[in-house]
Amino acid sequence: MNSVTIATDTDLQWKDSLTTESSLVRWVLIGTAFLYLTLFLFVPLIAIFTEALKHGLSSYVDSFLNDDALAAIRLTLLVAAVAVPMNALFGVAAAWAIAKFEFVGKQALITLIDMPLAVSPVISGLIYVLLFGAQSWLGPWLAEHDIKIIFALPGIVLATIFVTVPFVARELIPLMQSQGREEEEAAITLGASGWQTFTRVTLPNIKWSLLYGVILCNARAMGEFGAVSVVSGHIRGLTNTMPLHVEILYNEYNAVSAFGVASLLTLLAIVTLSAKALIERKAASHNRRNIQA
């Protein structure tokens, strides 16, 4: 009995050695990867918090507990609170239409939805300046009716929505396409309403991907810099989001405060990445259960 086990073990080892490199090559590759990641990931990550805490904890806390910083935080939260739900709604609607029906121009629509990701952030802002700015043909009419879009909240919200349009949709579309429509068709045939079918059949199947899309969308909405920079006008306490506030502080040589506010955005990024890892694990076990069932 024993000898059989041993033979299998050596067999496995022999097989493994066919598809791995010598340990020298292995460690050189791991070392190279670590060196590259140290230069481009680990050192920057540590630097953000070191710079923010350079003058101690109290000046770190002061960097975001002042009127301008709090106004920037409030504005950032407000913009995300408008942009993220709208793009989540869009993502669910687009994914439902694309995954559950066959229609003309479907592939083109899928490609089109990703378009904002290919556009430079500066252009994402520029197009709204051309449309609503003082020099545009809508400009005089907007001024006459005292409607401010550019250098005001609506412009910031619009630019943020543009930049984050695809995030929920691109998570949901491939998933819902792979899930097919049999379950929904069964529910409808058994007499469920469209809304019941969506909330009780579709939603439980897509919840983790939906959540992940929303988290990604939110991270990008709160962190967007280029597009917002073009339409904001950088008015302190009024149209400054957190990333723009970071820029102003940094350009005023107030590095500690700049990194203080930046550290909050970094924590947001870390939370986003952790959520991603967690949700991927959840989704994997969910899929396994589905396959077993």
Added chain:
Amino acid sequence: MHLVLKQPSVLPGFGLTLGFTLFYFSLIVLIPLSGLFVKTSSMSWEQFWDIVTNPRAIASYQLTFGASLAGALINGVFGSIIAWVLVRYRFPGRSLVDALVDLPFALPTAVAGITLTSIYASNGWIGRYLEPLGIKVAFTPLGVLVALTFIGLPFVVRTVQPVLQDLDKEVEEAATTLGANRWQTFRAVIVPELWPALLTGIAMAFARAVGEYGSVIFIAGNMPMKSEITPLLIMTKLEQYDYAGATTLGVVMLVTSFVLALMINILQWWSGARHMNQ
């Protein structure tokens, strides 16, 4: 709406969801983007061409595209190594590294910009060791390369990684049993499989870098003709109320982005088609 439906369906909501999707997308994306082209069409061809071929604009294209390509190629090499190490080897901290690879994607660009600047400045953590060697990074074109390499990092790793994961080990075993050494197996068996995904990743990193603004402007120094990227030049023109200039350069960048997106689509289709054949 029934006219566009190819197959009848018992499921409800087609008209509502597709209608909303098209309405929302047109309002937020298509109409504003087309405004860019409408604005340029009011200009004469000479005017347009003058702005496109202005020496300062050309210098900015050279830096933007040159640094983006160099950054994408650097990530092509190191991104593949990272993907390989993450898929094939087990070592402490592997899952942490795997999660952190997406950091440049999740970190707001302004944060990346000020952080890289402070690290690579002449008194920074890394910059101080490069300074005695005569290498200046911050406030030079080299700084642009560093920022664009940083933001492109996740793309190659995340396109190569799943292909490596799906790679059938039996083919490698067969190659070895037939007498190939590890390097020959790598070149003749593994590389041909990875190639389309690697190209896709490099193209995605390149496309992302070309439009990048936030992480570059802090570290670049932004000197016209030397370290000024095209998106910044658009921004500068806007601040000077030169809408024609900003729009023209915007169209150049937008068309470039669309061509790149099309290329990436074709590349993805190519690598997808190869996977289907197996």
